[in-house]
Amino acid sequence: xxxxxxxxxxxxxxxxFVILLFLPAFIPRFYVYILAVIFVTxxxxxxxNMVVGHGGLFQFxxxxxxxxxxxxxxLMITKAGLPMWFCFIVSPLIAAIVGxxxxxxxxxxxxxxxxxxxxxxxxxxxxxxxxxYSLTSGDDGIHGIPVPDFISSTSSAYYFILIFFILCLxxxxxxxxxxxxxxxxxxxxxPERCQAVGINVRLHQLMGIVIATFFAGVAGVLFVVLEGxxxxxxxxxxxxxxxxxxxxxxxxxxxxxxxxxxxxxxxxRTFVGAYTEYWTLILGIILILLIFxxxxxxxGYILDKFxxxxxxxxxxxxx
Amino acid sequence: MFDMAALGSQFFVGLSRAMIxxxxxxxxxxxxxxxxxxxxxxxxxxxxGAFAAYSITKWVAGPAxxxxxxxxxxxxxxxxxxxxxxxxxxxLYQREHLMLLLFTFALSLILGDLVKIVWGAEYKSIMAPExxxxxxxxxxxxxxxxxxxxxxxxxxxxxALWLFANKTKLGKIARAAAVxREIVGAVGINVSWVFAFxxxxxxxLAGLGGALVAPTVSITLxxxxxxxxxxxxxxxxxxxxxxxxxxxGSLIFGLTQAFGVxxxxxxxxxxxxxxxxxxxxxxxxxxLKSVW
Numbered sequence: 001x002x003x004x005x006x007x008x009x010x011x012x013x014x015x016x017f018v019i020l021l022f023l024p025a026f027i028p029r030f031y032v033y034i035l036a037v038i039f040v041t042x043x044x045x046x047x048x049n050m051v052v053g054h055g056g057l058f059q060f061x062x063x064x065x066x067x068x069x070x071x072x073x074x075l076m077i078t079k080a081g082l083p084m085w086f087c088f089i090v091s092p093l094i095a096a097i098v099g100x101x102x103x104x105x106x107x108x109x110x111x112x113x114x115x116x117x118x119x120x121x122x123x124x125x126x127x128x129x130x131x132x133y134s135l136t137s138g139d140d141g142i143h144g145i146p147v148p149d150f151i152s153s154t155s156s157a158y159y160f161i162l163i164f165f166i167l168c169l170x171x172x173x174x175x176x177x178x179x180x181x182x183x184x185x186x187x188x189x190x191p192e193r194c195q196a197v198g199i200n201v202r203l204h205q206l207m208g209i210v211i212a213t214f215f216a217g218v219a220g221v222l223f224v225v226l227e228g229x230x231x232x233x234x235x236x237x238x239x240x241x242x243x244x245x246x247x248x249x250x251x252x253x254x255x256x257x258x259x260x261x262x263x264x265x266x267x268x269r270t271f272v273g274a275y276t277e278y279w280t281l282i283l284g285i286i287l288i289l290l291i292f293x294x295x296x297x298x299x300g301y302i303l304d305k306f307x308x309x310x311x312x313x314x315x316x317x318x319x
Numbered sequence: 320m321f322d323m324a325a326l327g328s329q330f331f332v333g334l335s336r337a338m339i340x341x342x343x344x345x346x347x348x349x350x351x352x353x354x355x356x357x358x359x360x361x362x363x364x365x366x367x368g369a370f371a372a373y374s375i376t377k378w379v380a381g382p383a384x385x386x387x388x389x390x391x392x393x394x395x396x397x398x399x400x401x402x403x404x405x406x407x408x409x410x411l412y413q414r415e416h417l418m419l420l421l422f423t424f425a426l427s428l429i430l431g432d433l434v435k436i437v438w439g440a441e442y443k444s445i446m447a448p449e450x451x452x453x454x455x456x457x458x459x460x461x462x463x464x465x466x467x468x469x470x471x472x473x474x475x476x477x478x479a480l481w482l483f484a485n486k487t488k489l490g491k492i493a494r495a496a497a498v499x500r501e502i503v504g505a506v507g508i509n510v511s512w513v514f515a516f517x518x519x520x521x522x523x524l525a526g527l528g529g530a531l532v533a534p535t536v537s538i539t540l541x542x543x544x545x546x547x548x549x550x551x552x553x554x555x556x557x558x559x560x561x562x563x564x565x566x567x568g569s570l571i572f573g574l575t576q577a578f579g580v581x582x583x584x585x586x587x588x589x590x591x592x593x594x595x596x597x598x599x600x601x602x603x604x605x606x607l608k609s610v611w
Binding site for chain 2: 058105108109111112113115116117119120121123124127128131132236237238241244245248278280281283284285287288291292295
């Protein structure tokens with residue numbers, strides 16, 4: 001890679017970061033809130049893309065781990081009254097443990113059947129959260145979760161979420177650049193050959209799932225910080241597939257694609273969903289258009305049209 | 320702890336539930352076997368089957384309406400799926416399987432909202448004809464007549480499907496296309512239409528399941544979601560694409576759920592899932608042989 005493009009690669013996120021840092025001073029509070037929702041959703045989509053785009057696994061029920069992180073955080077604060085920072089660290093770990101349990105079953109199957117089994121097992125967790133009324137308040141969810149004063153206002157929550165969003169992105173970027181990230185991509189491109197050269201395919205896939213579910217748990221905790229509530233729809237499989245669509249829409253063979261996808265879906269849901277009760281119909285139509293006309297995603301399309309194609313595609317995948 | 324009569328009637332409740340699940344899952348399994356795509360829209364088509372049955376019984380009153388609904392509702396569903404297949408789905412057969420799967424998800428989202436537009440969000444229910452009022456005593460347990468009817472219909476559908484897949488030319492072609500679509504195409508058979516037929520037949524069975532279940536449950540918008548998850552589990556534990564596997568899976572699922580209701584009503588759903596987990600630890604590839 002040339003030096004110039006390397007600089008550009010660094011400059012663009014830096015400029016974006018500075019803009020995002022000062023933006024809340026200039027835009028209405030509602031838009032600050034929407035931006036924070038986009039960050040949380042984008043982190044979730046990025047964590048999904050770690051296993052989908054980089055790991056080649058059909059993680060169809062990623063929303064469960066997001067929900068588990070959020071529920072764990074909410075329950076530990078409201079029911080157990082544990083200190084916030086403790087909950088903040090432990091909740092993503094709980095999500096990762098659930099990811100380990102579900103992933104342990106799923107990695108035995110391949111491709112679409114991996115996904116089917118995961119949808120099914122994840123739905124068990126949804127069903128438990130939905131029915132265990134005394135603990136989770138069932139369908140109503142938990143509302144008014146107390147968060148410390150320093151993140152209770154919209155703009156302070158915005159900065160809090162932005163900082164953790166950036167931190168997680170940096171971590172993910174480093175993971176992708178690490179030997180582990182390269183191995184994961186190699187398994188995606190050719191599992192048989194990886195097996196043959198002595199890589200433990202299932203173990204690496206399982207590790208990928210655990211790391212991804214940890215970040216999903218972080219996203220769940222950030223959601224609670226922003227909204228102060230949790231509800232069982234976060235664990236529902238339709239939402240999980242919506243996250244999957246975000247990855248597809250943005251373009252999953254690029255680092256920033258899922259962020260773009262999350263931004264588009266969240267904005268559409270906020271501004272189009274306000275006018276119609278048939279949001280899922282619109283989502284379905286978007287998905288069909290996407291399958292037929294933009295299989296590489298929006299980001300892939302932009303790179304294809306305007307940028308150098310090679311940069312956007314698989315970085316480590318030289319077959 | 321429980322008397323035998325309660326256990327016995329719960330056994331038959333589970334068995335009749337398993338028959339509904341089997342009819343729906345055999346359709347899902349058939350599509351999975353031939354097209355190799357888990358059809359997420361299968362649950363929505365089941366729901367449309369139930370709603371269509373409701374509309375037909377409103378349209379033609381009396382027992383005739385019920386029987387007409389049972390026959391016509393699956394065809395309504397088959398027509399919906401045929402239109403979706405020929406208009407959109409068939410153009411995707413050359414693409415990777417993930418795209419096919421996501422298409423069926425998009426279809427389920429669209430069909431779910433279309434049902435809301437056409438039938439509204441209220442609960443619906445239909446009555447089984449008077450013939451099915453009351454119950455029959457078997458081995459000291461009393462089972463509702465309609466459930467008994469389901470116990471007959473399930474195996475009949477299973478046998479018919481088996482005869483179709485193994486004894487007719489079309490069925491054999493469909494099975495051959497499941498194994499190697501290139502060769503089937505090479506001997507001059509239009510594979511696209513074979514796939515269309517398999518898809519529509521699978522959806523027909525979903526519609527039949529929906530029409531059959533309609534008198535026993537309240538017909539609501541959420542019924543597709545619950546069903547598709549259960550169907551995925553059943554097909555996975557049974558062996559992907561294996562019709563008799565769908566039967567075994569349905570029986571396990573239906574019975575564990577029915578007995579679970581006796582032991583721990585609030586979390587009855589935990590029992591079938593536990594059974595599934597145990598089976599998958601024991602045999603990750605499902606109990607019976609997958610088709611491919």
